[in-house]
Amino acid sequence: MVSRTKVWLESRWRGTLIAVIIGAAALYVSEKYGGPAVLFALLFGMAFHFLSEEKRTLGGIHFCATTVLRIGVALLGAKISAEQLSLLSPALLVVIVGGVFCTVIFGVIINKFFKWPTAEAALAGASTAICGASAAIALAATLNKSQLREQALLAIVVVVTALSTLAMIIYPSICTMLGYNNVDAGIFLGGTIHDVAQVVGAGAMIGPDCLEIASMTKMLRVAMIIPMLIIFMFLFASKKHREAEEAAKPWYKNIPSFLIWFIVLAGLNVGGAIPTEVSNAMGEISRLFILISIGALGLKTSLGKLKEVGWTPIILMTLDTFFLLFWVIIGIAIIK
Numbered sequence: 001m002v003s004r005t006k007v008w009l010e011s012r013w014r015g016t017l018i019a020v021i022i023g024a025a026a027l028y029v030s031e032k033y034g035g036p037a038v039l040f041a042l043l044f045g046m047a048f049h050f051l052s053e054e055k056r057t058l059g060g061i062h063f064c065a066t067t068v069l070r071i072g073v074a075l076l077g078a079k080i081s082a083e084q085l086s087l088l089s090p091a092l093l094v095v096i097v098g099g100v101f102c103t104v105i106f107g108v109i110i111n112k113f114f115k116w117p118t119a120e121a122a123l124a125g126a127s128t129a130i131c132g133a134s135a136a137i138a139l140a141a142t143l144n145k146s147q148l149r150e151q152a153l154l155a156i157v158v159v160v161t162a163l164s165t166l167a168m169i170i171y172p173s174i175c176t177m178l179g180y181n182n183v184d185a186g187i188f189l190g191g192t193i194h195d196v197a198q199v200v201g202a203g204a205m206i207g208p209d210c211l212e213i214a215s216m217t218k219m220l221r222v223a224m225i226i227p228m229l230i231i232f233m234f235l236f237a238s239k240k241h242r243e244a245e246e247a248a249k250p251w252y253k254n255i256p257s258f259l260i261w262f263i264v265l266a267g268l269n270v271g272g273a274i275p276t277e278v279s280n281a282m283g284e285i286s287r288l289f290i291l292i293s294i295g296a297l298g299l300k301t302s303l304g305k306l307k308e309v310g311w312t313p314i315i316l317m318t319l320d321t322f323f324l325l326f327w328v329i330i331g332i333a334i335i336k
Contacts, residue, residue, distance in 0.1 A: 015060020022295035038201040038294050045298020052299045064296035069197050070258035072289030076215045077265030078274055078282040085270055095331030096191050099324055100224045103129035107320045114312050119143050119236045120152045128320040131222045132164050132195030133157045142232040155313040160194050163321050165301055168198035172205045184332055186213025191328040201294050222259050
């Protein structure tokens with residue numbers, strides 16, 4: 001047991017330390033000169049991308065970009081209040097949930113111009129609509145090798161991550177242009193940006209109130225992975241493949257654990273079970289974890305990889321992104 005723990009620490013401490021240093025540097029620059037610490041962490045990380053290609057640091061960087069991020073997002077649930085929860089009106093639910101399914105349908109329809117296999121086009125749309133690379137990987141488990149090429153999955157993951165990173169940088173400015181308050185901005189960011197990490201990063205750029213609303217809205221989209229898994233399983237998986245998948249790993253095993261913890265903590269806080277001091281402390285820990293994870297995300301980001309995937313997934317998923325963007329903007333305008 002001790003030996004296993006030692007090996008685990010040995011493989012992760014270097015990359016983790018680098019991500020922590022980048023997060024600390026971003027926080028220092030932000031407090032000293034002003035500006036969003038999250039954006040600084042992302043840019044600093046991208047500047048040192050070569051470190052993510054070093055075997056000794058890769059494990060820790062991946063750990064910070066995944067596990068540390070998920071813990072940070074889960075802890076945000078402790079900051080959700082009954083007042084914020086009341087913002088999830090039936091009309092808003094229709095906009096957010098409808099946006100998820102309509103984006104997938106839109107992607108399949110326009111795919112007739114690109115002639116990708118239907119399952120791959122649906123997977124590209126779902127990754128855009130739900131939670132980026134995580135959704136792509138989870139939903140890919142329902143497809144067999146004849147329906148999903150390995151290079152297509154790689155292309156979807158690379159493109160959706162790049163688009164989400166660009167959205168994290170650009171979308172806060174769109175909120176300002178549209179005159180959104182913190183609530184509208186949170187709904188917009190949580191309803192449009194692909195990956196959870198970038199939603200959190202963009203929300204943090206605007207402020208803590210926006211971050212909490214954005215996270216809550218994004219968790220609603222993440223929850224859509226449950227019905228989407230079932231739909232993919234029955235639409236695209238053959239009976240033989242479906243039975244094999246169900247025996248190996250039931251669909252509910254793909255539900256993100258951070259989503260469950262986010263809901264649990266949010267429920268406890270709304271019910272008054274978490275003291276204010278504890279809730280505030282969890283919020284601060286979440287903020288630090290998110291900053292570290294965004295630094296790690298920057299370290300892993302290589303926009304140069306877009307050259308390797310070709311134009312088809314870039315154009316297709318960019319159109320999916322624009323569809324979701326305008327869907328949410330129009331939806332916010334209607335429900336206001």
